[in-house]
Amino acid sequence: MADKLERYRSKRDPKRTPEPVPEAESPSPDGNAFVIQEHHARSLHWDLRLERDGVLVSWAVPKGLPADPDINHLAVHTENHPMEYLTFHGEIPKGEYGGGTMTVWDTGTYQTEKWSDREVKVVLNGRRASGRFVLFRTRGDNWMIHRMGSAVRDPFPEVEPMLPVERARPPKDASSYAFEFAWGGRRLLVPIDGGRTDAAREHPWLRGLAESFGSRTAVLDGEVATLGRAEILVFYDLLYDDGRSLVEEPYSARRAALESLDLNGAHWQTAPSWPGDPGPVRKAARDQGLPGVIAKRLDSPYEPGPSSSWLFIPS
Template identity: 55%
Template sequence: MAAPKKDASKKDDKLADYRRKRDAAKTPEPVPPDQALPKGDDDTFVIQEHHARSLHWDLRLERDGVLVSWAVPKGIPPDPKVNHLAVHTEDHPLEYAAFEGDIPQGEYGGGTMHIWDRGTYETEKWSDREVMIVMHGSRVSGKYVLFKTRGKNWMIHRMDPPADPGFEPLPGKLQAMRPAQNKRLPRDQDAYGFEFAWGGRRLLAYIEGGRTRWTDGRARAVDGPAGIGPKLGESMGARPVLLDGELAQVEGRETYLIFDLLHLDGHPLLDEPYEERRRRLDELKANGPRWQTTPWFPGDGEAVRDAAHAQGLDYLAKRLDSPYEPGAESDAWRLISRRR
């Protein structure tokens, strides 16, 4: 008896792995039936921000009727000086280029997904070990190469200069600016902003690709407060951010209290006046279950003094026009003790 013939369509089914991992009855993701693949122009890309067990970005490139896919834990690198890991995953159906929604917890890839960028691309090289493309999106444009390193691990590298000519990466470490001790309010209160001093542990938070690393006020690497770093990083998405603040007890919970913004979206803010940095920090809306942007009060020193004394706190006066001076003890910032 002749051996049964193999079903070539099954053998060549590029979406078999994708279908095997998903139950169409349980997930809102598109799960096309086992049939011939549609054919496009091999020029569509999509980048999806995926809040799964850990935040990452999925880069998908249309190729031969499917979306060839990589999970990029830190997002698409904006600077050619830095390569990011890209983990090759299963091919996805073309319909996935329009997918946004909540994948149920317990299902493969459970979590929220939304489209971070999409557009067209041109292929300059495509092999089993190297993919070179030029992307044209609203957030990502330029020439990139993906190259295989080991197993499913690839790296993604930007070949063009940064799209923003003024882009600067986050500093590796930065010493905190310190206030000078003082006993009374400044006379020219209109020139100052006033804050409460919470008496916590000074921490700088360096956030990039949804991940957070911490240094203390002397720029020494430290372990972050348990349960805060990952969620704080995730809340910033792909934005590179450097925050200054302190870890203190607020209503019985350890909370990261943020009072300055030193770097945002590839631009250092150290030379910007305190008033502008605080305005930008307020716009960032950095508030969550265990992190908060602290209030500040321009020109309202007496009210802050009285409220601080009522709560048993010290308070600070910061010149509105003062830059951030890393590592310096500066009279532009004054720590005023409640002990008169």
């Protein structure tokens, strides 16, 4: 009888890695378990593992499960894993195969609709992953994964940045606004999906930010500003969060969602915001040599292009 874990064992030394390295297969009672692990290895990916005949048949999915049936994701067929991997999480030492942090992203059961050498069609029943999926072989050993049915998240908003209009003085109803620094930087929208962002092509240091989001999707709005000698990205709005568009939400709700992300790193931070009183903010802007402040109506949706809901007031 063929050893279904031979390839798995050949890649791992139990003396050097905390991963389970059992001597034999060990099927679960029901035989239909699955697990998805978030794997921060050389590159972030998600490992989908389906129980089949005493082992976990596995695919590495670089962008995670597709949320939209119109977009298929690459799924790299990897070696079978032991059943103990249903609950495995931890740090695989650097230099070992698959070195990096692994966490259980979701687990549950599944139903098989079809299983062949070229096509695997299943229904996942998990807390975070649910629905019908098909894994299909393309050329050679290449595989893709496709979501069947309807999309499970809002489409990414394709909008131009919202821009302030200039006013000489702060608005009279200051309690209806939040006041922020005008940074004088270059505007940048940052979409994040599958732990990656296209903005990293121009700013490679954003790869770490995108990877920190894991499977969470987002579109952030901000500016690349120079503070002292350092270039830093300051974020002040959130247009999309975890599968839901926020462009129709009031600024106060978008701002609260942004702050909950706690975006503070070596190259990025959440811009401060103060509701109600523009005086101290204008003085601080002048003291720091900034061009002015932006007044943002708390009840305003995100309106692409120039909008009177955002006001630029010179220092």
